[in-house]
């Protein structure tokens with residue numbers, strides 16, 4: 001399969017989408033990201049890398065970070081984590097307040113904001129230096145020691161993150177956030193502000209295409225855990241558009257409001273795309289289309 005030709009073609013084809021939608025301007029530091037950026041990277045389980053466009057340029061990975069914090073938290077806390085967070089698609093916006101109150105402080109899944117706060121809290125309880133632990137983890141997974149938190153984005157989100165503050169405080173009121181609210185939010189805003197490129201992301205996420213093994217063959221998670229994380233990405237990784245994404249893309253995927261989206265084709269490859277302009281659900285317009293075109297042209301799907 002000529003992956004390079006396929007992704008070069010996709011990069012040309014998605015260009016008309018750059019002018020549609022909105023960048024994540026509710027986070028002031030992201031409002032000025034140029035909307036004509038596009039990158040895409042594919043990493044096969046054999047280690048072949050294909051990249052196109054701005055695939056080497058770092059951007060704010062936002063909610064894609066939730067895959068890394070969940071992986072770490074499951075490693076430290078184990079199955080007990082599922083007492084505090086569900087495994088069902090939310091069917092609501094990723095930052096919904098009303099759903100959390102209705103469900104008495106148990107977030108629907110780890111890939112909405114409230115669920116991410118609980119996972120971050122659990123990780124912090126297990127690892128006193130969780131910020132450093134997370135950074136070391138993504139650096140090792142991607143093989144890029146230069147990955148860093150974008151402090152400007154983290155500050156910007158802390159200054160404007162009123163909904164996240166409301167969610168975290170509500171979790172605290174329901175006794176489902178054990179640590180200090182501000183400390184949990186500080187880690188949450190930093191994980192969202194991780195700056196990584198499509199190439200970094202494809203490498204970092206590829207353990208989920210390799211049944212839980214890293215590029216060197218060492219275990220990151222067990223095979224059943226990799227299967228479960230993929231299942232959660234499939235059902236909840238793109239917020240309340242997850243059904244539509246299963247229909248259109250047909251593989252586990254996780255998006256972030258920085259315009260990034262990653263996808264897993266188990267046993268074959270990991271891929272990442274980036275384009276800043278978002279649809280109404282917070283998913284990258286061109287990023288989603290790129291994954292849709294990729295799975296259509298290659299014929300790969302988990303269904």
Ligand code: GLN
Pocket residue numbers: 061062063064094095113157164192255256257258282
């Ligand atoms: N940092 C963003 C927020 O909390 C992450 C949301 C996302 O990427 N869906 O709103």
